[in-house]
Amino acid sequence: MHRYKPIIDDWEAFREACGRTAVKTVRRNCIKAGDDFEERLRREFDSVEQSSWNPDVYRLPGTDLPGKSMLHWLGEYYVQEESAALPVKIMNPQKDENILDMAAAPGGKATQIASEIENCGSVIANDSSGKRLQSLHANVYRTGSASITVTNYDGRQLPEDENYDRILVDAPCSGEGDQCRRDFDPAPEDEIEGLAELQKQLVEKGARLLKEEGTLVYSTCTIAPEENEGVVEHILENTDLELERIDTEAPHTRGVERFEDRSYSEEMNKTVRVYPHHLDSGVIYVAKFRK
């Protein structure tokens, strides 16, 4: 991870956070959670803190297995990293919209979209992995996300007879966000290159599927600028998508304009990077485009 020392805003805090276990967090599911949700959550867990930037997210310090609670099985909450709840907040889905989640399994963000629109609208939750669709189906069922239809395409092959108001490309990535808590090694270079290419193709497809004036959010849980800013730069040069500045109350730093021998457009400061020390959670990179 020393490769990234020049671009991480507080290297010591980053290293320290990577050495700690992340605080478990759950996201309230508006479809199933009752009015007394918070009261019941506080009865179930010793320590409950509401997230500073997303009132639906609760931090449970000292809890290891929130997935074992009845509130989980009843679908009243979804166990989700605090950082992972950011892309959908930024996408800002609205009721009655036609929405596509291009790489959706196991469904953390697709069920978050269904919760935000309270099941009023259509959410296509697509994933290319048949195996991962099992957990996607289970999560859709448990959370009562009736607005979700599950499909099983390679995202690059999705039919173009439908257009969407909003698209999420929560891309397959080198996952250095998880890695930094384990062995602290960056992902191999060829893996990063291959994934960056796949991400470019998925976002290009998203650009074709998006309605005029529509919003596309691209996110990864990795640090490598070849995937994040490198993909955004390619999209700006090769599609009619434009970057929109992200403003969020979640602690973050901005996308980078320079890394090793590469430089990226100064527009990268419209995108955000969240590291483990920002939220005591995972890594997330988010860019928001408008067609």
Ligand SMILES: C[S@@+](CC[C@H](N)C(=O)[O-])C[C@H]1O[C@@H](n2cnc3c(N)ncnc32)[C@H](O)[C@@H]1O
């Ligand atoms: C970061 S995970 C998605 C996590 C999910 N959005 C969530 O919040 O639970 C990336 C997903 O991309 C899927 N994937 C990989 N290649 C794909 C492709 N070509 N088209 C569609 N999905 C793909 C993987 O199976 C994986 O489930």
